[in-house]
Amino acid sequence: MEHYTRRVLSVIVLNEDGVLSRISGLFAGRGYNIDSLTVAPIPKTNLSRLTIVTSGSAPVLEQIVKQLHKLIPTYKVIESGQFVEKEMALVKIPLAEDFNGLDAMLKAYNGTIASSGEDFIVVMVADDYDRIDNFLKAVKKYNPTDIVRSGSVAMDI
Amino acid sequence: MELSGSQMVIEALRKENVSVVFGYPGGAIMNVYDEVYKQNYFKHILTRHEQAALHAADGYARASGEVGVAFVTSGPGFTNAVTGLATAYMDSIPMVVISGQVPISMIGTDAFQEIDAVGISRPCVKHNYLVKDVKDLPRILKEAFYIARSGRPGPVHVDIPKDVTAQMGHFAYPSEIKMQTYKPTYKGNPRQIKKAIEAIQAAKRPVLYIGGGAINSNASAEVREFAKLCGIPAVETLMARGVMGDENPLLLGMLGMHGCYSANMAMSEADLMIAFGPRFDDRVTGKLSEFAKHAKIIHVDIDPSSIGKIVPIDYPIVGDLKNVVEAMIPLAKEQIDESKYKPWRDLLKRYDEIHPLKYEDSNEILKPQWAIERVGQLLGDKAIICTDVGQHQMWAAQFYPFSYPRQWLSSGGLGTMGYGLPAAIGAKVAVPSKTVINFTGDGSILMNIQELMTAVENNVAVVNIILNNQFLGMVRQWQTFFYNKRYSSTDLSVQPDFVKLIESFGGRGFRVTTKDEFDKALKEAVESNTVCMIDVQVDRFENVLPMVPAGGTLYNMMLEYKE
Incomplete structure (x- = not known):
């Protein structure tokens, strides 16, 4: 079994029709993994930035980068190890739960209460992806009814 | 406007x-x-x-x-x-x-x-x-x-x-292109080129592995010059037939699944592979772990994703092949001594003498290989050769004497049956001065048979030569070798009368069962300047050999088939 590594790629593409389908189609067609994918326009340009978290063996990762480059609307593929990478998660918790300790936990994970309703609160945390993993494990004791993760966003430094 | x-x-x-x-x-x-x-x-x-x-x-x-x-x-x-x-x-x-x-x-x-x-x-x-x-x-x-x-x-x-x-x-048609994101690399990195030349200098058994990129890049003249200058033997992929010219003493032949013995042995025993625009297709490499395992590899390709996709490359050079080889030639002139590779060339020549491409001719029944060789003898460089897909395609690649690039048109990568006739029409329209031959099979020809009408209507005089074995021959061959002769859905003996068929479209048809008939039909067909079809009744059970079974190793070819 070849060794699989996790890789964050920041891909700058022309912000035009169908560009996302070219990228997702490339991954699907060649059997590459997408662990997460986020996309948003880059302000004041005709470009968009995709942050793709993928995994594979070293030759596969090399092919992924080359195949991304090969797409006509691809401007740049940044694969440096020097990323600030953050992810966000939203967690809905019923009000019936005992919130003892939640406050401290939110503080520890850059969290806050994002919304609340008659019988629930929604907390939001933004942190490194592995710390989000940890938070989501820890928050289980409050019996969350819904969890949404954003996927990573990354900036090369 | x-x-x-x-x-x-x-x-x-x-x-x-x-x-x-x-x-x-x-x-x-x-x-x-x-x-x-x-x-x-x-x-x-x-x-x-x-x-x-x-x-x-x-x-x-x-x-x-x-x-x-x-x-x-x-x-x-x-x-x-x-x-x-x-x-x-x-x-x-x-x-x-x-x-x-x-x-x-x-x-x-x-x-x-x-x-x-x-x-x-x-x-x-x-x-x-x-x-x-x-x-x-x-x-x-x-x-x-x-x-x-x-x-x-x-x-x-x-x-x-x-x-x-x-x-x-x-409407204002742009006079130039400004694309922010698409900028192909044409010029090879001079440092990489220098290193590649040093690797060639250090090698004892180098081989040129030429792919379709040499055609696309119009690099045939440069590749021939480079090969000659360095005295390095060459093998061609299916897509590269014609690049070296078959009369070239440095060309061993086609390599791969149905490649010749010397070409496949050259790849297996080389200590340096100089890959000029191929893509290491599985029909070429066979089992990857055994593929050219003694060789360092130089790979020149204009597509960076092609380099290192299948096998790791020691000397990658991204660039247009013509451009890169042009840059390599003056360095080679200074640094490479072609006499150094003479023992290696002699060894490969011996391999070719021991196991040349061959078939057993017969006077009873027409052999498909004979028909192809015969067209080669009679038309040679006067013809552009198109094919469909299957046994006839491999025989054409093996036995037709190609002498220049763009003389050979065949669906290599996708292997599309039905390609031959319409491609021949396109080729004849592009180069009307040449005779255009479509070698086809009795399976393939029916996949775009309606194009006889296009050819007749536009007076595009292509000559279709059906190597008719009343089988889906290549699949039948695999069934013979690997499926214990269970000929599942490959018997095509129920078939139209191809002579009447083309006549109904307004072309000329010939049915051929002997060598004399073949020569006569071919001569008439070429001279008639009309759309023709020659239905050549060939040996039903002829196999394409040598063969490297799928996933097999190049140095372990099946040279003949024994029951």
Whole structure:
């Protein structure tokens, strides 16, 4: 079994029709993994930035980068190890739960209460992806009814 | 200049010096066809199926080196064309294919003859466009031609909704291309080139492994000069037949699954492989862990993703092959001593003498290999050779004496049966001075048989030679070797009378069972200047040999088949 590594790629593409389908189609067609994918326009340009978290063996990762480059609307593929990478998660918790300790936990994970309703609160945390993993494990004791993760966003430094 | 979208298409083709378009009209592309009717810049050839329109444009592109152009309508017109796109994409053939689409307001409503054409074509084209505004059309068409022919060539698909073909807009065809994101690398890195030359200098058993990139890059003359200068033996892939010229003493022959013994042994025993524009296809490499395992590898390719995709490369050089080899030649002149490789050349020559390409001829029954050799003797460099897919294709690659690039047109990557006849039509239109032969099988020819009508109507005098073994021969061969002779769905002995068939289309037919008949038929066919079909009744159970079974190793070829 070849060794699989996790890789964050920041891909700058022309912000035009169908560009996302070219990228997702490339991954699907060649059997590459997408662990997460986020996309948003880059302000004041005709470009968009995709942050793709993928995994594979070293030759596969090399092919992924080359195949991304090969797409006509691809401007740049940044694969440096020097990323600030953050992810966000939203967690809905019923009000019936005992919130003892939640406050401290939110503080520890850059969290806050994002919304609340008659019988629930929604907390939001933004942190490194592995710390989000940890938070989501820890928050289980409050019996969350819904969890949404954003996927990573990354900036090369 | 104010023009409709349809007029823009015509004007763009004029600016691109397109001289012929292959196509088939239909509802969504009628506005464009109305303008085709009014113009006289280019000839339009109506095929009888959209797939054939694309193969004809593909054949035109391969024979001429120009971009092939095809028009099809929306829905089924487009889906019929997909095989043609995929065929061209796999073999890196430059084409621009324009399809009609339902009007923008109807896209997404499951309208009559609507299909998500760009969604379907995406994985089998180099790039595609859905034109949503007529003002983008001149730029898109300019980019389409540029993308198709530049870098690693390939087909580009432009899908134009019917209302866009009617809209009026300002037409100014861009004189140059400014693409922010697409900039192919043509010039090889001089440091890498220097290192490659040093590696050649250090090698004792180098081999040139030449692929289709040498054709696309028009690098044949440079590759021949480099090989001669260095005295390095060469092998060609199926796609590269004609690059070295078969009379060249350095050429061992084709390598791979049905490659010759010396070529495959050269790859297996080499200590340095100099790969000029191949892509390490599985039909070439066989079992990867055993493929050229003693060799360091230099790989020159214009497509960076091709380098290191299948095997790790020691000396990667991204660039246009012609350009790179031109840069290598002066260095080679200074640093490489061709006499050094003489023992290696002699060894390979001995391999070739021990196991040359061969077949057992017969006076009782025609052998398909004989027919190909015979056409080679009689026509040689006067003919362009097209093929369909299967046994006849491999025999043609093995036994026809190719002498120049673009003499050989065959669907290598996708292996598309039905390619031969329409591609031959495209080739004959591109190079009318040559005889165009389509070697085909009794299976393949029926996959685009309707194109006899196109050929007859336009007086495109292609000569189809059916090596008729009343089998789907290649599959039958595998069934013989690997499936204990269970001939599942490969017996084609129920078949049309091919002579009557072509006569009904208005061409000439010949049925041939002896060598004399063959010579006579070929002579008449070539001289008749009409569309011809020679039905050659050949030995039903002839096998393509040598053979490296799928996943086998190149140095362990099946040289003959014993019951």
